[in-house]
Amino acid sequence: MQTVNNQAIGRATGKIILMGEHAVVYGEPSLAIPFPKATIQTTVTPSTGPITVDCIYHKGLLTDVPERLSNLLTVVEISLKALKKELKDFSLKIDSSIPAERGMGSSAAVAVATVRALFNYFEQELTHDQLLELVNVSEVIAHGNPSGLDAAMTSGEQPLYYIKGKPFVPFKMSVDAYLVVADTGIKGQTREAVGSIAALMKEHPEETMNDIHQLGELADKAKTAIEENSPIDLGSYMHQAHLLLDKLGVSNEQLNQLVDAALANGALGAKLTGGGRGGCMIALADSETTAQQISDALRETGTSNTWIYQLGDDSFE
Template identity: 65%
Template structure:
């Protein structure tokens, strides 16, 4: 029998690592923020027969998804099992504006949106703990040993201050500034960047760890700047962080070109974000007019897309 459930929707937003990428691996703090300018929407509709999946990468039976979508299959199966429902008679439709493999949390966001949609479809209340537990089923397949940061970030509304192995610490963000994110069009090379830093650490541990500690201090300074609504100090910290990350081999010519472009066109600060060697860069502007100018300049300089998000009230 075809289930009579009504269509249901689940959503999630993108995320941005503001400060602390790579140094967080060595026990230093990092700051991540929700980025609602990009988002994912999952819709569940009744459809008789085997579960169907409809997304930009695949259309067909969920049971036959290609290998790179196994994490999606796993989160659907785990959630339906958790709900004690049958894995049939519905269709999953995914629409996303979060670019994949850019460090913006796309895999976590789709898992979060999927869990929310399925709980809504079967009319069951979903707690935050249950959501993160089920979303991390997908993240474990996608990333092996996830910190849980992406799932927490794409499902939440507040910035998180994070130190490896410690609980996430949420804090308020109401900054009179705009964050512009630009996509290089290149996949991030996180694994290569991590390996590069590890090699530098092996060759000259003292110098490398000094850079890592500096990045950690910049993350601490950035948190204080955000809490005191001081975009200038935050921008200066972003600039310095990019210089250090570049010295560690995490940047590339494309990212450096976009960072320079943003600064030339009025950015208070600019840096790469995420794994590096591709992916995205971020810049900070004091007002919407400057943010628009920076965004246009980044597109003219080769960025394939940009997004702007107001961090607080003017």
């Protein structure tokens, strides 16, 4: 994309983990998809002097961003170094519909959109590998030891099958169904959820590892159901996965209430997504009408926001 009226834009999508969260840490597979219903757009505009930022968390000099935006500062610095440009004479505006700290890849999406915007602004080519390299440096700041999944999801257009330490494997989203995503309005508590599983692993190692392995098996079965266009089976696997995650201490009362509300209103299956103990949940519907019914019920149950997304072969085109 070239600059328009001396401005340049970069965009990125959110991401949803369909199956395998937490179990992936123990070597089990996971499934994730890009989620273009929630997006981030970074706009670069020429200005004079130090770089400024305008976003929901900060309005002012880039060098004065709060700690939670340190990854943004890093990605701008390393991008400009790659571009051989100076840290001055433009402003950044970041518009986001991806809620932060909900497991939807917001930090990676900010980095992806910003890198794209900067390369567009300076009219230089950006390869996908270079984009991922720059974004992953930013993700180290945000998350410490990222898998690279968020960067791949928020910058790509293909669902991915992932096993820790192995290459990402794209697969076709061949299931005809609708996905309802609901935001609890509560920040995910990944660290606490991870701690719960670790504690159970010490107290009941054999049973807990069996539950983790079952989550991996369900992820594999879900992939097959997607590829064979079996939404009823996919919904069943999703619900089974939620029950296991709840047993492992990853869910909470509000997530369980939303899952129950979705199932009571026609969902084929429903589960938490992401780190758990807050964040988001997802539900599978066989039609747009049912998806809307589920969305309405979830809003009545108290969710802060919902999205409805049609799955299928053309989902990511």
